[in-house]
Amino acid sequence: MAKEQKTFRPKARLPKGLRDVTASMVRAETRMLGLIRDVYERYGFDPLETSTIEYADALGKFLPDEDRPNEGVFSFQDDDEQWLSLRYDLTAPLARYVAEHYDGLPKPFRRYQVGTVWRNEKPGPGRFRQFTQFDADTVAAPTVAADAEMCMMGADVLEALSIPRGQYRIRVNNRKVLDGLLEEIGLGSDATDRTHMTVLRSIDKFDKLGRRGVELLLGAGRKDESGDFTKGAGLAPEQIARVLDYVESGLTAASSDRAAVLEGWRKVVGASAIGREGIDELAAMDALFTSAGYGPDRIEFNSWIVRGLGYYTGPVFEAELLFDTRDEDGNTVRFGSVGSGGRYDGLIERFKGVKVPATGFSVGVSRLLAALQLLQKVDAAAEPDAPVVVLTLDAANMAGYQAMVTELRQAGIRAEMYLGGSGMRAQMKYADKRGAPVAVIEGEDERATGSLTLKDLVLGAEVSATIEDNAEWRQSQAAQISVPRAKLVEGVREILARHRR
C-alpha cells in the first residue's frame, strides 16, 4: 500500500533579525573596513582576533536591571555541559584576553579588532541579531589622554569615510558629572537604585523626546503614540527643574564653546566632589583637543550623552551623524549614533580582582555603512568591472571557448564563459543582466573565417533606445565588430577602453 510519502521540504527562509549581504554591499563593507583599519593603525593600535565563542560566565552579566537573565545572548552547552555563548560585543572578550595574558602584555595595551557579534533580541529597522563592530581599546591607561585620543580617532574615522566635517559630531560627557548631578538632587550614590537609573535614561532621551518628553519621564511618566504608558522617575518639581537646568546648560553653548559648557555644568553640579572631578577631567580633555586642533565642530561636550548603565565609569562618547536622509520608501530617517565608547575601569577587575583602567571606542559597521549608502558615499569605483562573457554556442567547441576565457584572464581582464544550458538569445540576456561590457561571439560563421564577433553591450544599449523596429535592431550591428581570432584580447581591450570611467 505504498502510499505516496510526502517528502519533507524545508521552507527556504532566514531566521528573523539576520540577513544576506549581496555583492555590492560586501565590497563596500570590505573597503570601508580597510579605511577604518588604516586610521586605527595610524594611531598605533595592533590587531587582535579573539574567538567568537566564549564561556558564558566569562562574558558575564552586568545589566543591573536583570529582569530576564541570559536573555540577549545566544548560548548553548558544550560536551562537558559548560555553557558557551556567542560574543555580544568585542569588549568583554578583550577583558578576558587581557586578564588571561596580563603579565605578558605591554601596558598600556592597545589593540583593535573587527568582528561579528550576536545579540538575541528583538530586531528593528537597522537593528539586527548579527552585526559587525570595529573596536579600538587602550587597557591600563588611567589618564583621560587615552579617552581624548578615542574621541579624536572617532572623528578621523568618519572623515576618512568622506563624511564632511559639520555633518557629524563626537559628543562627549562624563559619568562622574551625571553622578554629581544625581548627588545634587539628593538621590545618593547607589548606582543600581531604580530612580537613579530612570533619571539617567530620561536624560539620555532628550535628543529624541525633547524637553517636554524628558520632563514627563522625570515626573509621573509618559504615554507614547500607540497609547502605551512609560512609568516615570517620580521626581519632585524642584528636582526636575534642576535636571532640566543641567541638560539645557549644555544645550545653549554646545556647538560653540566647550569651556562654556563646562562652566554651565560647574554651576549645577560643582558643589559635588564627584561632579567637580568629572568636570576637571573634561577640562583636561578639552586642552588636548584644542592643542591637537579638534574644535567644537568635531568634538563637543553634551549633557544628554549617558550610554548604557552597565559598566561605564568615566568619560563616555558617541559619534553621531547630524543629517537626515530618506529611505527607499521616502521616509525621513535620522541616523544618529554610528559609534560609541567610554571608560570602563571595572571590567577587567571581574577576572583579576584588581582595577585595570581601560577605555575604548566602537564603530557600528553595518549602521555606518547603511548611512554611507543613503548618503551615496559608497564608492562605485570600488566595484570591479562586470566580466566579459564568452558565449558558448557550440557544445563541441567548449575547449575553444575555454581557451578564449583563459587568454582574457591572463591578460588581466575579468571574464567568464557562459556555463548555462540555453541558446544564444538567453546567453545574450544573461550577459546583459550581468552588466557585461562585452560579449564574445564565435559561432559557425566566425569559425569558418577564423574570426570573432565582439559585441559592445554598453554601446548597444544606447543604440537600442532609438530603435523601435525589430528588423532594424537586428540588422544594425553598429555595436559589434569582427576581429581575427588572434586579436581577441586586443579587440576586447579596445572596447573596454571606450567606456573606461
Add this chain to the structure above:
RNA sequence: GCAGGCAUAGCUCAGCUGGUUAGAGCGCUAGAUUGUGGAUCUAGAGGUCCCCCGUUCGAACCGGGGUGCCUGUACCA
C-alpha cells in the same frame, strides 16, 4: 518585553453582505521575428489565500490561539 496595525503568486496589489475552477500588472521561462540583449506578439510555469483550532451546508473573508512583518515604546553591553 509592552501597545497598536498588517499578513493573497518572486514583487506591488485586487478579490462584493461567507458561495463552485482565487485574479491583474510587473517579473520569470520558452517560442516567433533568417545566430544577438531592447521593442512587439504567442504560450507556459508559479499559490497549503501565514499556521492550527472552531463556527457554518460552505471560509481567503467570521471567532479564538499561534507565528511572522511594520510602527511606536522599553532595552541597548
